[in-house]
Amino acid sequence: MTKVSSFRQKQSVIFIAFLATTFIVGVAGALQSPTLSRFLSFEVNVNPRLVGLFFSVNALASIIGSFLLAKYSDQKGDRRHIVIFCCLMGVANSVIFAFSRHYVVLITLGVLFAALSSAAMPQVFALAREYAVKTGRNVVAFNSLIRAQLSLAWVIGPPLSFGLAVHYGFTAMYLSAMSMFVVAMLFVAFFLPSVEKNPTSQLDNSIDIKSAEQSLFKNRNVVCLLLSTVFMWTANMMYIIDMPLYVDSVLHLSNSLPGQLMGLAAGIEIPVMLIAGYLVPKLGKRNLFFIAIVCGLLFYIGMILLTNKFALFALQLFNALFIGIVANIGIIYFQDLLPTRMGVASTLFNNGIICSVILAGVIQGFVSESYGHQVIYWIAFAMVAISLLFCALVNDKS
Template sequence: MLFSQKKLVIFAAFLISTFIIGIAGALQAPTLSRFLSYEINVGPVYVGLFYSINAMASIIGSFWVAKYSDKKSKRRDIVIFCCLMGMANSLTFAFTRHYFVLIMASLCFASLASAAMPQIFALAREYAVKTGRNVVTFNSLIRAQLSLAWVIGPPLSFALAVNYGFTTMYLCAVVMYLVAMLVIVSFLPIVDRNPVNALDIASLDVNPDIPLIKNKSVVFLFLATVFMWTANMMYLIDMPLYIDSVLHLSTSLPGFLMGMAAGIEIPVMLIAGYLVPYVGKRNLMLAAIVCGALFYIGLLLFTHEFALLALQILNALFIGIVANIGIIYFQDLLPTRIGVASTLFNNGVTCSVIIGGLMQGIISDWYGHHVIYSIALVMLIISFFFCLQVKSDK
């Protein structure tokens, strides 16, 4: 009985820490373009440049952390360190309004803080395997907490920034990281690295120990991830500015759109996790990309507030599936390198920030906001064909 209670407490700690770290990120990311544009007073090109520099630093920092974590057993301590870096970054943003100082903070602090989430997912997978839990279901429940954080985070972010200022908003993020650290220190376990299950490797017919660049399924899945998340990132960066400066709708609408999509993503993730044994990961990913393509077609055709809200159903189907199944797919392709696998997915998303940030800044400055969504549609079509090249699990 005590053992079952202990496992329940650990499971709750995974959910709570993921949710709180997710809240910290969801407070900052949705308003970053607005913060840079209106608080720092820089143009669209500098906004895109900031996103790209921040993303490049995150790729390098998180991949370094991932390689280190796969050689050490105390992954929990690495998550705590990443939270400390998140606190330092948020404090800098709270009290600094100098563009280049903020870039340096991103290089030093945000680059390492970005590793927190993939490390939690890697720790969760190792714990699930060690305790005999269903890995897909366990991951889906934890990943759903991140979406739940994005239900609350974006509306709260815009509300805090508009009504109380960015300093208050970033200080709230500091508090979130501090609370997450207390939960992690108190309740998350230290899990030894798990032995590799040979059946898991054979089921995908891949050699997980070959160099990443020679693992064709990993390469194609990474490319598909980059292209589909580039489309999403251009949307996330551009949408608040598009709604404000082109459609002239409510300044709070972007937060509600992001929150609504994140809310729908939660049941989508859970259902997708349930469907994996019956449909397969690749087939689910392909279906998600189709939903994403329909979403961007809708953005090109409709501009009314109600239509934008309704389109979030397609957006949620797209993001809910690829955000949940994508990381599991990488882990299954690289079962001996869970930290690297989780970070590859995360870095695929981060690469999209580099590409999406530069493209959004330049294209919106030269051609306007509407063209962004046509290019996003093309990105998803490309990702569909890359995903077809990944080794099927069915």
């Protein structure tokens, strides 16, 4: 028993456990999300507005559930136990979607379990940040390596999701997601550490504690960064929701193409994240955000003007630069602005993304049904431009 305990406490083992947990939970999410609009449209047989409504209700529930768990975790909860609970809720959610085709059941019971499982990833990142600080690791590099696992999961997840759904059915696909959550629970239970909350006195002297601890909505930097995050991710979520339908009904290309595009973008994101992590000390988080958003503008211009299959593949470079940088640096940005509330900071970034799903679901459902799919990408371009303005308003020293 002593040897087993010693093995589990090794930093190398804990680091690998963080990588594995992030990857496995990421695969579970990447199996479910890309085909959700297709599942609701063709398996549950609902119209585009009900598809949009589902995304919005699911997102709102996730914001509430994850934020409540975040506040609890920052005060007295053991993040490791919370991650296990979230994975268990993910198992329940996967089972509901595997065997039910009733819209009311999915949007109530299914959404409830999804909301409670949504806190898993931000809690893992909060725990990773606290562990990196405690053990003296390079926080940005540590986060970049862990965040890269999420992108790696999205390299494998979307093509696998579409492959399972098309060839074996949605039941097999959701049961596969369930198995991922079970495996993740085992890694968390046996290998991830419990880390004591860092008292204020141990924080870096350069941190403005008074500013960090004030009300979130009175902190201008946090509010501007949150709004910037919401607008840029709204554009991205509209793309994720609409692109599979756009490729099928407007461009009349292969059903497997959406999964390939998502997988390619996620694959490019991995080196982008790692490089961005090492560029933070040289360029600063704010400048990297500007570079990412400009790449986002170029990506959506391409989506508006280009319809060729190979052009869509080429555009994924700009998409990957856009998402890879903001997904990696964004969570660190929030954590640096709120250093005494790691759970809230990580969840705020995650909830900014989830909030964007509410907007994206409503806009995509209404616009695609009333004006067609192509208008979606003009709106996405405008959203990214607005996010650039809010990013410029963040007064940050980095």
